[in-house]
Amino acid sequence: MASPASSFKMPQTLRFSSLKELNDEVKSLHKLIMKSPSARLIMQLAEAMPATAKDFLKKGDQEQAYIAFKRFTHLAMDIGRLPDADQEACKTIFDSARVMKCIKQADALAGILERRYKTADSVENNTRCEPTEVEIRSQQQQNARMESGVQPWCFLLSCFSAYKQPEQADNEPQVYQRTPRFSSINDLNNQVQIMHNLIMRTNPQSIMENAEKMLARAEEFLNKGDHEQAYIQFTRFTRLAKDISQLPDVDKEVCKSMFNKSSVGKCTKNAKKLSKILEKRYKTATEEKRHVENTVIATAKPSQK
Structure with a gap:
């Protein structure tokens, strides 16, 4: 079987940091899907998963392709537990050849992603050890001043007076900030929309249990410096607060208690602040x-004689 790497574009930027995080995402989504009251809906989702995985693969999104392949294999193992599942349809959708192909694709992507995560960790850990372009330029300026007879303390004083501390955004955690895995707020909002649509298809009790954990997760991500995941959790909570009342069999009193003015207001405020921080980043x-691209292009050009 050809390697997945041979059939798609340049790999997209990693959004997760380990294979464990990907598998946790798979398990979380799988639990939500299995709680759906409609076995027919689950079958429809499952039927589209291999094609969805291939689309991600062609776009270079190895992580989402891995998640889709794994979700399909998880459903293949657990779909038989649903009493109202159409057994004949199951045999057709989850035939052994298709399931084995998804398993092989997921395993191949796991190997590729593990190497990428290892490389990314190594680069991230060593980033602070390498001098930046600003530091190199500063050192060159210092050497030039030393050669011209300017006293070291004069140079240091001029550097100190010109130096400005980076602006600290409100509510920005005083910890190491995780490298962004997405490229825009629009990407984050699309992620929120996908999760929101999936959650709204589950039973109300499961939705309430999920919502209760979102605030704690958001605060935890914020404390770890993961602005993107914190934004996603805060925004998901506010989306649920808005749409939960559309469900006919939801407990209105529990809703009022959980989605009170204070909690929703706090989430909205934090999401707005994080949005500004992330837009800058x-x-x-x-x-x-x-x-960097311009520098590489300029370097690659032959020097004019």
């Missing part, structure tokens, strides 16, 4: 990427 990342 995405803009900076884009500018840095453009600068």
Whole structure:
């Protein structure tokens, strides 16, 4: 079987940091799907999963392709537990050849992703050890001043007076910030929308249990410096607060208690602040990427004689 790497575009930027995180995502989504009151809906989702996985693969999104392949194999193992599942349809959708192909694709992607995560960790850990372009330029300026006879303390004083501390955004955690895995707020909102649609298809009790954990998860991600995941959790909570009342069999009193003015207001405020922080970080990342590309292009050009 051809390697998955041979059939798709340049791999997209990693959004997770380990295979364990991917498998946790698979388990979380699988539990939500299995709680759906309609076995027919689950079958429809399952039928589309291999094609969805291939689409992600063609786009270079190895992580989402892995998640889709694994979700299909999980459903193949557990679909028989549903009493109202159409057994004949199950045999057709989850035939052994298709399931084995998904398992092989997932295993191949697992190997590729493990190597990428290992490389990313190594680069991230060593980033602070390498001098930045600003530091190199600063050192060159210092050497030039030393050669021209300027006293070291004068140079240090001028550096100190010109130096500005980076602006600290409100509510930004005083911890190491995790590298962004997405490239825009729009990407994050799309992720929220996908999860929201999936959650709204489950039973109300499961939705309430999920909502109760979201605030704690959001605070935990915020404390770890993971702005993106914190934003996703805060935004998901506010989306649920808005749409939960549309479900006919939900407990209105429990809703009022959980989605009270204080909790919803706090989530909305935090999501807005994180949105501003992330927009700045995405803009900076884009500018840095453009600068590196321009530098590479300029370096690659033959020098004019």
